[in-house]
Amino acid sequence: MGTSFLGLPTIGSVTEGRLSRPCRGPRLVLFLSLMAEKKGFEEFEPIFQEIKADWEQENAGDGGDADRRPFLIYVHALDSSRLGIVATDYHFHTWERVVPVPELEDLRDDIGIGGTWSEFVDYLLSSLSAGDVKLIMSGQPTSGSGATHAKLIALKSKGLPRISFSLNRVINSSANDAMADLALSLLKAxxxxxxxxxxxRDHSMRLMGILSSERERNDSLQKQLDALSFLSKRKAPKSKTSDKPSIASDTCNNYDSILASEMQESSEIPSTKDSHSVKISQRAAPVSRRAKVRGVSLQDIGDIDDN
Incomplete structure (x- = not known):
């Protein structure tokens, strides 16, 4: 069995200038799946944490001020395939570690976190940024050289897998460079x-301006609606009162017509009486009534003509 140019096992060997057929087993499937899954730290945001260091030995921790100084932790992506860790108290202890992707893969297998690579990176981020992070140092603080080893431990929450990184101590110019890089990165962040x-803030101010203009517009529209409703309420009684005089005038006209008709009827009744009286007065009195008239001699018209 040989090895292909991809590092995969092959069946047989190289014969007659031809490569044997590569293996199609589980390793090839695993390799292809790993190649298909993009791994890196392109979207890894820097993490800054202030923590208090602890000593691994029970009787340690009597190093004076070196034990009471807080440490600043800085976790960042050096590039797409390496993760950098720096821990320093800016005085006596400075630790760092460069973790490539293969070592993180081993850590992932050791702690037993499944899922995709992005899910593992999210778990790593949340553990180092929001979890319980501790810096455990070991050595003899009273010897003058301080701690010789340190370990960064991060626990997202109780009951979940713990992430641990062993750190290397840096001194002299390397420590100064690490502290300077941390300070500049913190300033950039x-x-x-x-x-x-x-x-x-600018976005919120623009939104507040838009909101205030909308409120003014709504207030103006509300005032216009109130004015229109007030005018409509004022016009409604006027129409009713205008109807009432028309009704009253109609009733008055009716009363006038009734009175006029009554007066006409009353005026017509005496006229008929007068006509009857006139007709009656124009009639000649009977002879018997004429003979009774005293002091007047009445003669026939024919007798007068004969005389």
């Missing part, structure tokens, strides 16, 4: 957060 805060 603070400026980035400040710019984000400024952008969010």
């Amino acid at each position: 603070c400026k980035k957060k400040q710019n984000e805060v400024v952008r969010e």
Whole structure:
């Protein structure tokens, strides 16, 4: 069995200038799945933590001020395939570690975290940023050289797998470089957060301006609606009162017509009586009534003509 140019086992050997057929077993499937899953730290955000160091030995911790100084932890991506860890108290102890992707794969297998690579990176981020992070140092603090070993332990929550990294101590110029890089990275992170805060503030101010203009517009529309409703309420009684005089005038006209008709009827009744009286007065009185008239001699018209 040979090995292909990909590092995979092959069946047989190289014969007649031809490579034997590569293996199609589980290792090839695993290799292809690993190649298909992109692994790296392109979206890894830097992590800054302030913690208090603990000593591994029970009788340790009498190193004076070196035991009481807090440590600043800095976890960042050096590139797409390496993770850098720095821990320093800016005085006596400075620790660092460079963790490549293969070592993280081994750590992933050791602690038993399944899922995809992105899920593992998220778990690592949450454990180092929001979990219980401790720096455990070991050595003889009273010997003058301080601690010789350190271990960074992160626990996301109780009952979950614990992440642990062994750190290497750096001294002299290497320690100064590590502390300088940490300070500059912290400054960049603070400026980035400040710019984000400024952008969010400007965005909120724009939103507040839009909100205030909308409120003014709504208030103006509400005032217009109130004015229209007030005018409609004022117009409604006027129409009713205007109807009432029309009704009253109609009734008055009816009363006037009734009175006029009654007066006409009353005026017509005496006229008929007068006509009857006139007709009656124009009639000649009977002869018997004429003979009784005293002091008047009545003669026939024919007798007068004869005389």
